Amino acid sequence: MKIAIFPGDGIGPEVTREAVRVLQAFDLPGMVLFEGDVGGAAYHRHGHPLPAETLEMARAADAVLFGAVGDPACDGLERHLRPEQAILGLRAELGLFANLRPATTFPGLEAMSALRPEIARAIDLLIVRELNGDVYFGDKGTRTLDDGRRQGWDMMAYAEDEVRRITHVAFRAARGRDRRLVSVDKANVLETSQLWRDVVNEVAADYPEVALEHMYVDNAAMQLVRDPGRFDVVVTGNLFGDILSDQASMCVGSIGLLASASLGERRTAHGTFGLYEPIHGSAPDIAGKGRANPMATILSAAMMLRHSFGREAEAVRIEAAVAKALAEGVRGADLGGDAGTEAVGDAVLERL
Numbered sequence: 001m002k003i004a005i006f007p008g009d010g011i012g013p014e015v016t017r018e019a020v021r022v023l024q025a026f027d028l029p030g031m032v033l034f035e036g037d038v039g040g041a042a043y044h045r046h047g048h049p050l051p052a053e054t055l056e057m058a059r060a061a062d063a064v065l066f067g068a069v070g071d072p073a074c075d076g077l078e079r080h081l082r083p084e085q086a087i088l089g090l091r092a093e094l095g096l097f098a099n100l101r102p103a104t105t106f107p108g109l110e111a112m113s114a115l116r117p118e119i120a121r122a123i124d125l126l127i128v129r130e131l132n133g134d135v136y137f138g139d140k141g142t143r144t145l146d147d148g149r150r151q152g153w154d155m156m157a158y159a160e161d162e163v164r165r166i167t168h169v170a171f172r173a174a175r176g177r178d179r180r181l182v183s184v185d186k187a188n189v190l191e192t193s194q195l196w197r198d199v200v201n202e203v204a205a206d207y208p209e210v211a212l213e214h215m216y217v218d219n220a221a222m223q224l225v226r227d228p229g230r231f232d233v234v235v236t237g238n239l240f241g242d243i244l245s246d247q248a249s250m251c252v253g254s255i256g257l258l259a260s261a262s263l264g265e266r267r268t269a270h271g272t273f274g275l276y277e278p279i280h281g282s283a284p285d286i287a288g289k290g291r292a293n294p295m296a297t298i299l300s301a302a303m304m305l306r307h308s309f310g311r312e313a314e315a316v317r318i319e320a321a322v323a324k325a326l327a328e329g330v331r332g333a334d335l336g337g338d339a340g341t342e343a344v345g346d347a348v349l350e351r352l
Ligand SMILES: NC(=O)C1=CN([C@@H]2O[C@H](COP(=O)(O)OP(=O)(O)OC[C@H]3O[C@@H](n4cnc5c(N)ncnc54)[C@H](O)[C@@H]3O)[C@@H](O)[C@H]2O)C=CC1
Pocket: 011, 015, 067, 068, 069, 070, 071, 072, 084, 087, 255, 256, 257, 277, 279, 280, 281, 282, 283, 284, 285, 286, 291, 292, 293, 294, 296, 334
């Protein structure tokens, strides 16, 4: 059980610390943790956001626990040196194409949702976001047009095999849940999306037991707040999945609650190699204040135990402890309370 810990920037180290405490509480046989530099922290120490030794560390591990990257002091750097390149680079280099982002209502937390409690109560969805393609990884640049105006451009593209493999992941997930899949695209405008839709329809033939629906992303954003209960599994591209998952977090109550698993094809002794991280970023506005909610990272550690180590029982214990803490009124500042990062970690540990 080799776990690479990459805390990163801003609140990354604060929330990762609490998740590590939870992992260590199980005292699992053979669990080894080693820590590496990523993001702005790595740039300041090594001159690069994803140093070669960090990437090697990830390759040598069975799983990676990732905090967050992003440092306003680095916003002026050339793009390839910016902190965000660390997470993009890890996702690409490690072939982590499937990003699972579950969003489920916690009993007792309905009033914290940005939606009305009776609407929030029904949320139990899984966003399956493609993570290795789309406009995030296309060629990009800025150029000067003939008339002297500057133009920024980013290439959006998906190859059919990229769509096919993430669609299979989503259908398999739907098969194990409520057998409803919504594919989100913008096929009325984008060629990338038309191909996406065509390939999803082709793959659907293998899963007749799953009800498939296509939805344009603008409508999906609206439906997500109108009636989130209508969604079971959502499959979508990198950009749309990024945006919709932040939105889903506020339907649940806070971005500090949503975990994620990024998986590829590499197998470990007990599951799939993966990178596990909260869906939020480095939150520079609250960094260093001990106010970040570590629950999303703690729940990401639970996903790690489940997907990379086959430790379902321990994963369920963590998820139950978080749910219990929330049900018993433990609230970070993001949920209108005054429990600090460490106090939230303590509350989860006490309920394990
Ligand atoms: N995977 C990653 O490492 C990601 C990195 N980023 C980076 O993070 C930096 C900040 O980006 P933002 O757009 O501000 O997004 P963000 O997710 O870091 O923060 C958005 C808002 O949510 C709050 N927030 C986030 N996590 C929280 C938590 N655990 N507890 C309580 N409040 C929390 C923040 O205080 C802020 O007000 C940028 O450099 C961005 O590129 C953003 C998203 C993902």
